Amino acid sequence: MAKYSRIEVAQTMKDNGMVPLFFHSDIELSKQVLKACYDGGSRLMEFTSRGDFAHEVFGALNKYALAELPGMILGVGSVTDAASTSLYMSLGANFIVTPVFREDIAIACNRRKVLWSPGCGTLSEIARAEELGCEIVKLFPADTYGPEFIKAIKGPCPWTSIMPTGGVYPTEESLSSWLKAGATCVGLGSQLISKDILDNKDFDGLTARVKQVLDIIKNIRK
Secondary structure, eight states, rough: OOOOOOOHHHHHHHOOOOOEEOOOOOOOHHHHHHHHHHHHHHOOOEEOSTTHHHHHHHHHHHHHHHHHOOTTTTESSSSHHHHHHHHHEEEEEEOEEEOOOOHHHHHHHHTTTTOOOEEEEEEHHHHHHHTOOOSEEEETTHHHHHHHHHHHHHOOOTTTEEESSSSSOHHHHHHHHHHHOOOOEEETTTTTOHHHHHHTTOOHHHHHHHHHHHHHHHHOOO
């Protein structure tokens, strides 16, 4: 069962301004990555379900977060059906992120008041997602649309909250372009938690990088 309500998760996404995305099959390495992000100031992590036995890794990771990292909100991404959604919610997922828009996932999440963020690419999809209770829409792949897409959506629909993912970089220029266009927060994957960091187990470097990104976001918002 989720520890945090969808309202609490949505507010943390807005406050932090950034959601790290990550997958690895090694549980101990995953714990170190999560701890590094936590030490850098992040209070969110999207564990992407992209490998065999990913749910087992997530279960262990969420138990670790609950025991050792107070306030860390762990969710799951790359979920594509209601069955997988229910499995991850039974393991305590606090939010569900999907690359596609699926009404069956919306129903499963809403039944337990768990935040779900569907991947949308048109205003019609966004509007339907909001009708089904979506708090924050995922724009994916964001680099296909660009910041101007968000600016255009926010014109007629200023209430819409959007999280661009894919094509966002941990630089002041990139973050500024998305946030000033109206993005509520951004999703950052391999551009933040790079292969080099994982190969070298440079967790101190990751902590510094996360802190730097969060500082950039704070300065942009000022």
